[in-house]
Amino acid sequence: MAGVARDATAAAPSEREDGTAAYPAPPGARGGDHGREGRDERERERRRRWHRRDLRWSPYAFVAPFFLFFAVFGLFPLLYTGWASLHRVELTSPDDMEWVGLGNFSRLLRDDFFWNALQNTVTIGLLSTVPQLLIALGIAQLLNYRLRGSMFFRVAVLTPYATSVAAATLVFVLLFGRDHGMINWGLGLAGFDAVDWQNGTWTSQLAVSTIVVWRWTGYNALIYLAAMQSIPHELYESAALDGASRRQQFLHVTLPSLRPTILFTCVVSTIGATQLFGEPLLFNGGAGATGGSDHQFQTLGLYLYEQGWVNLHLGRASAIAWSMFLILLIIGAVNWLVARRLRRSS
Amino acid sequence: MRTHSRASHRLVGLVAVVVLGAGTVAGCAEDPPEPAAGVTSGGGTSGGGASGDVDGGSGGTTLTVGVFGAFGLKEAGLYDEYMKLHKDVVIRQTSIERNENYYPQLLTHLGSGSGLADIQAVEVNNIAEITATQAGKLVDLGRTEGVRKDGFLPWKWSQATTADGRTVGLGTDIGPGAICYRRDLFAKAGLPTDRTAVGKLWAGDWRKYLAAGKRYKAKAPKGTVFVDSASGVMAAITGGSEKRFYDAGGKVVYKTNPAVRGAWDTAAEFAREGLTGRLQQFTPAWDQGFANATFATVSCPAWMLGYIQDKAGAAGKGKWDVATAPRPSNWGGSFLTVPRAGKNTAAAARLVAWLTAPEQQAKLFERRGSFPSAPAAYDLPAVSEARHPYFGDAPTGRIFAGAAEGVPVQIVGPKDLIIAQNLADVGMLQVDQKGRSSEQGWDAAVKAIDNALDR
Numbered sequence: 001m002a003g004v005a006r007d008a009t010a011a012a013p014s015e016r017e018d019g020t021a022a023y024p025a026p027p028g029a030r031g032g033d034h035g036r037e038g039r040d041e042r043e044r045e046r047r048r049r050w051h052r053r054d055l056r057w058s059p060y061a062f063v064a065p066f067f068l069f070f071a072v073f074g075l076f077p078l079l080y081t082g083w084a085s086l087h088r089v090e091l092t093s094p095d096d097m098e099w100v101g102l103g104n105f106s107r108l109l110r111d112d113f114f115w116n117a118l119q120n121t122v123t124i125g126l127l128s129t130v131p132q133l134l135i136a137l138g139i140a141q142l143l144n145y146r147l148r149g150s151m152f153f154r155v156a157v158l159t160p161y162a163t164s165v166a167a168a169t170l171v172f173v174l175l176f177g178r179d180h181g182m183i184n185w186g187l188g189l190a191g192f193d194a195v196d197w198q199n200g201t202w203t204s205q206l207a208v209s210t211i212v213v214w215r216w217t218g219y220n221a222l223i224y225l226a227a228m229q230s231i232p233h234e235l236y237e238s239a240a241l242d243g244a245s246r247r248q249q250f251l252h253v254t255l256p257s258l259r260p261t262i263l264f265t266c267v268v269s270t271i272g273a274t275q276l277f278g279e280p281l282l283f284n285g286g287a288g289a290t291g292g293s294d295h296q297f298q299t300l301g302l303y304l305y306e307q308g309w310v311n312l313h314l315g316r317a318s319a320i321a322w323s324m325f326l327i328l329l330i331i332g333a334v335n336w337l338v339a340r341r342l343r344r345s346s
Numbered sequence: 347m348r349t350h351s352r353a354s355h356r357l358v359g360l361v362a363v364v365v366l367g368a369g370t371v372a373g374c375a376e377d378p379p380e381p382a383a384g385v386t387s388g389g390g391t392s393g394g395g396a397s398g399d400v401d402g403g404s405g406g407t408t409l410t411v412g413v414f415g416a417f418g419l420k421e422a423g424l425y426d427e428y429m430k431l432h433k434d435v436v437i438r439q440t441s442i443e444r445n446e447n448y449y450p451q452l453l454t455h456l457g458s459g460s461g462l463a464d465i466q467a468v469e470v471n472n473i474a475e476i477t478a479t480q481a482g483k484l485v486d487l488g489r490t491e492g493v494r495k496d497g498f499l500p501w502k503w504s505q506a507t508t509a510d511g512r513t514v515g516l517g518t519d520i521g522p523g524a525i526c527y528r529r530d531l532f533a534k535a536g537l538p539t540d541r542t543a544v545g546k547l548w549a550g551d552w553r554k555y556l557a558a559g560k561r562y563k564a565k566a567p568k569g570t571v572f573v574d575s576a577s578g579v580m581a582a583i584t585g586g587s588e589k590r591f592y593d594a595g596g597k598v599v600y601k602t603n604p605a606v607r608g609a610w611d612t613a614a615e616f617a618r619e620g621l622t623g624r625l626q627q628f629t630p631a632w633d634q635g636f637a638n639a640t641f642a643t644v645s646c647p648a649w650m651l652g653y654i655q656d657k658a659g660a661a662g663k664g665k666w667d668v669a670t671a672p673r674p675s676n677w678g679g680s681f682l683t684v685p686r687a688g689k690n691t692a693a694a695a696r697l698v699a700w701l702t703a704p705e706q707q708a709k710l711f712e713r714r715g716s717f718p719s720a721p722a723a724y725d726l727p728a729v730s731e732a733r734h735p736y737f738g739d740a741p742t743g744r745i746f747a748g749a750a751e752g753v754p755v756q757i758v759g760p761k762d763l764i765i766a767q768n769l770a771d772v773g774m775l776q777v778d779q780k781g782r783s784s785e786q787g788w789d790a791a792v793k794a795i796d797n798a799l800d801r
Binding site: 091094095112173174179199284287290306311 | 444475479631634635638771773775780797801
């Protein structure tokens with residue numbers, strides 16, 4: 001890592017030197033006498049060397065910033081969190097670490113709140129990811145038609161993604177309010193009883209999922225749209241010639257072509273769902289990280305925050321963070337297996 | 347033609363992006379600019395002990411103050427006043443909106459000895475933990491010139507004093523309790539409306555407050571209830587007993603403490619009798635309850651007056667009033683501390699001493715409603731003769747001073763906040779909002795607290 005960085009900084013100036021100096025003299029333009037030729041030969045040799053180095057090392061220079069930042073803000077915290085998860089550490093004195101081995105992890109296995117949070121994360125994840133991707137697919141299909149002002153709609157579906165979680169969630173908290181919420185008002189007009197969204201297990205998880213769906217559907221729709229536009233038009237033409245209806249075209253041409261993209265969005269959404277934090281935190285209306293009076297919408301991310309920054313147990317919070325990481329690795333492995341199968345079958 | 351339409355498409359798209367983007371940005375920018383600017387100027391970024399740097403040209407001292415929420419010192423103009431008195435001092439404030447975000451950051455900064463402001467505020471629910479675990483990193487303010495122990499309420503002083511007699515925080519304000527009530531709703535329910543008569547209704551006993559609630563319910567105006575939440579009642583009652591969650595030896599005793607269990611049972615009865623609005627305090631739904639006048643009373647520490655005024659708005663002016671609480675109690679209040687890692691600890695300590703002196707605390711009460719923790723301020727006209735125009739000119743100075751003097755010296759413990767929060771937001775909220783039995787709610791709270799306190 002450090003080696004790459006050093007070479008990267010060394011290569012950077014050469015690239016500039018090369019770029020400005022090499023081009024004015026066209027290749028094949030030769031000088032007069034032999035002495036000059038010798039010097040030119042050396043000069044050319046020097047430039048060629050630089051050029052080779054440039055080709056070889058410049059890519060590293062370009063990717064180096066990412067890896068540097070990743071090392072500082074990604075890798076180091078990851079490893080340090082792993083180290084902290086093996087200790088009893090309190091936020092009141094973070095330097096005071098007491099070795100407990102895997103004690104934090106074995107405690108999690110016996111921790112009802114952890115299992116509750118894991119279960120909530122899975123159900124909220126399913127409740128948000130599945131409709132989100134289905135709706136996104138539908139929207140992408142619609143946007144793929146020739147529409148008046150299609151650019152406007154394309155930008156419009158992306159706006160929820162650009163709003164801040166905090167602002168969006170606060171609005172949803174008001175919408176899902178028990179006494180004065182707009183949704184209950186609508187239910188009342190339709191003759192239904194008011195629903196206490198926040199206090200029911202399913203209702204609260206549905207509400208949190210709604211926020212996630214609202215925010216991320218447009219983003220996924222645009223990814224699908226981009227993939228749809230890269231499907232060769234001939235496929236549709238020949239399908240149409242064979243008498244395939246619009247629906248059949250969608251099922252037999254569009255969907256198979258989108259398979260890698262769908263897999264990608266599934267992975268990204270799953271990662272997002274596992275780390276879900278802001279929406280459930282703010283859905284509690286600013287009343288802390290409990291995730292409701294019965295912890296009914298406390299996700300793993302929220303439980304991590306509660307243990308680390310409310311209860312001040314940094315070691316245990318680190319163990320939760322690593323458990324989440326391990327869960328993601330398992331999901332990743334499953335995904336890889338599924339992808340391999342898909343590739344083989346196609 | 348074709349290119350034209352494409353260009354217009356692009357234009358539409360661009361306009362859409364700009365409009366929507368601007369909307370988003372505007373949405374984000376609606377936070378009050380003051381604290382946001384403060385956070386960037388100090389908070390986490392300036393860090394590295396650079397907070398106490400010397401201010402270039404004038405050769406004066408720059409002091410930074412780290413607070414949470416709308417703390418009031420700046421809003422009351424106290425910094426400006428100090429800077430006028432001391433031309434060589436420049437005061438800058440950094441603010442983080444919520445204490446639950448502020449406090450962990452303060453602990454982290456104290457642990458690493460960097461990123462600290464010269465003066466850091468601490469909320470009363472955290473003061474025991476700060477005093478017990480961070481005292482070594484804080485300046486002993488008891489030795490600052492002009493600071494006298496008897497200048498403060500004895501219990502306020504002792505809350506920030508270590509076992510070996512170092513006072514690491516000076517009190518800014520306290521939260522003596524009253525009951526705020528809607529005069530119009532009381533009249534419709536056939537209850538007295540005069541604040542003295544209302545106070546007499548429940549004087550001396552929280553059970554009488556419950557009885558008044560039942561009377562209210564019998565003739566309650568449609569769509570209203572007697573009290574906002576069960577947990578508000580519980581917080582007010584527990585704030586009046588000497589022993590709460592810890593005993594004098596520092597042992598967690600809330601499970602067996604009859605005072606806590608008594609407060610729990612009374613509050614749960616409010617829920618069972620259907621006297622509460624089933625609201626959770628400090629949530630948007632609670633704010634809407636103020637705005638729509640859906641509850642007639644609320645437990646009301648001094649700092650709550652400003653909150654009601656904000657949330658009930660102009661429509662509530664003259665309709666809300668303040669009566670004495672059944673028993674004196676305290677809820678909330680803050681301290682100022684000076685971290686030793688700062689560069690100007692002596693100057694910072696002098697500023698803290700000035701800010702917490704009776705005259706300044708009186709000004710804070712007059713301008714912001716935060717009630718002084720310095721008894722000498724109670725005799726100053728700004729406090730003793732204070733009346734609150736929003737609350738029907740209620741003599742708030744007299745009411746809260748009386749409550750403050752009746753508050754027993756309360757034993758505070760390091761995990762007070764966690765215990766109080768789980769009792770309210772897990773246990774009592776289940777009883778109040780989910781209709782669980784008192785026993786089920788208590789068990790759920792105990793389970794959550796056990797899990798939180800388990801190291």
